[in-house]
Amino acid sequence: MDNTWFDEMEARIPQGEVRTRFAPSPTGYMHVGNLRTALYTWCIARNARGKFLLRIEDTDQSRQVEGAVDVIYKTLADCGLDHDEGPDVGGPVGPYVQTERRSTYLPYAKRLVERRCAYYCFCEKTESEEDSGDFTRADDPCRSLTDEEVRANLDAGKPWVIRQKVPHEGSTTFHDEIFGDITAPNADLDDQVLIKRDGLPTYNFANVVDDHLMGITHVVRGSEYLSSAPKYNLLYEGLGWPIPKYVHCSPVMRDAHNKMSKRHGDPSYEDLVAEGYLTEAIVNYVALLGWAPGGEREIYSIRELAEVFDMSRISKSPAIFDKEKLTYFNTEYIKAMSPEAFAAAAEPWIRKAVKNPACDASLIAALLQQRTEKLSDIPEKLDFFDELPEYSTELYIHKKSKCDEVAALDVLRRIRPRLAALDVWTEDSVRDCLVGAAEEWGCKNALVMWPVRIAAAGKAVTPGGAVEILHILGREESLRRIDAGVEKLAR
């Protein structure tokens, strides 16, 4: 490879702006930790008015999943994490899929070999031999092969990999934006493979090459890469490249001991949406898992997050994902929706329970908005609309309303003709009727409301009170249910 190729690659690299990248491997599953990493990465770029890129890391051919990339696109788009460059939108330093860049890695690996920072390895150790303990990489004879010996092996067609040549002496220090300076003895760093036998780069090498060639200024990733960061530095140094800022994020945990994972059945972003969580709530909550802006405010839109984001405030320790708190954010976002927006979002869920078209979905939605934690909870709250459930007359007993079965029967019998005689059937007319009756009879509203509601709904707990339920049910059905209540109580 002549120098002009290298020069051309260098010439493409954008300068003078913050550039970050989200670089998932396409597994078809966007877990919460991934989403958070993407969010922080995006925030760093947007906060600095820089560029956010998407790069697909698919160098492991054995783990390709059909449609996996689409999950990534969809999740990012849903969450508002727009990217400036990527496989779908292109950009100045493409391609943005590693397998499409396969030819760019080997020249750099060879350059490292020339500079004695890497070497061809012809070992054919099996895994068990490597693990047996009687072979240490440091003693690998390939480390000290002469150029002639290497050429002979290559000419003979022996399979090879290229490994990084880590010095045995000294130590390497790197700086992380949130963990500070970290030093590791070189002797503990192994000669990791850079180019695999199949000719593709390993993650570790592809990452370094791509991050540099794409002009990435902030390398954001999970803290599991913390211990390999010293090796990255050695690679950057060997290639004569500037070292980017590292931002290592601690994991999102399912409990004190385990990371969130597909294996444990922890929900992905899509799972959470299917469970009835709003995207905005998920994003807001996830942002606050392992990061806090400092004040007392917790509700932030994605745009606001970008504005206030300060990576130096990312927490060093892992954070446990708490669904209860996510639920809290969800209720906050639900309550903040306009009634129209909520009605639109809730309608499909309402119609799962209420098939009767006479029951107005937007009226029901109005009852639900202050009482919904997540949309999926809606249907079970509404089961009484289509059909009056079987219920015990004991439901009519309610001490606080001074109601018992005898009083209930009396109330129902007396309220029925008044409801039947109403000129119009509106929420106001129904309310006036019930409240007016209580006033006339000299009793508390509750004594009228309680039995009417029980008769209308047949359950102790309902969204909305007697007035709203009667209104939504309509006159005919309301009277029918009151009659049923009378009959039940008279027995």
Add this chain to the structure above:
RNA sequence: GGCCCGUUGGUCAAGCGGUUAAGACGGAGGCCUCUCACGCCUCAAACGUGGGUUCGAUUCCCGCACGGGUCACCA
């Protein structure tokens, strides 16, 4: 096991040498009220541990304990 990292209420967290150690979720109690919910008020609940440094440590240093990560031709 080696190396690296972490440790404030049950959870998320503020704090960055001197505080009555914020706030939120969850929990408990109360008010409001036609049930539930919403809203409002109140309460309980924390600096892992032992040494230093200092007039003074949750904050700085060291040890210990506990937890996590990593030691792949996976990312």
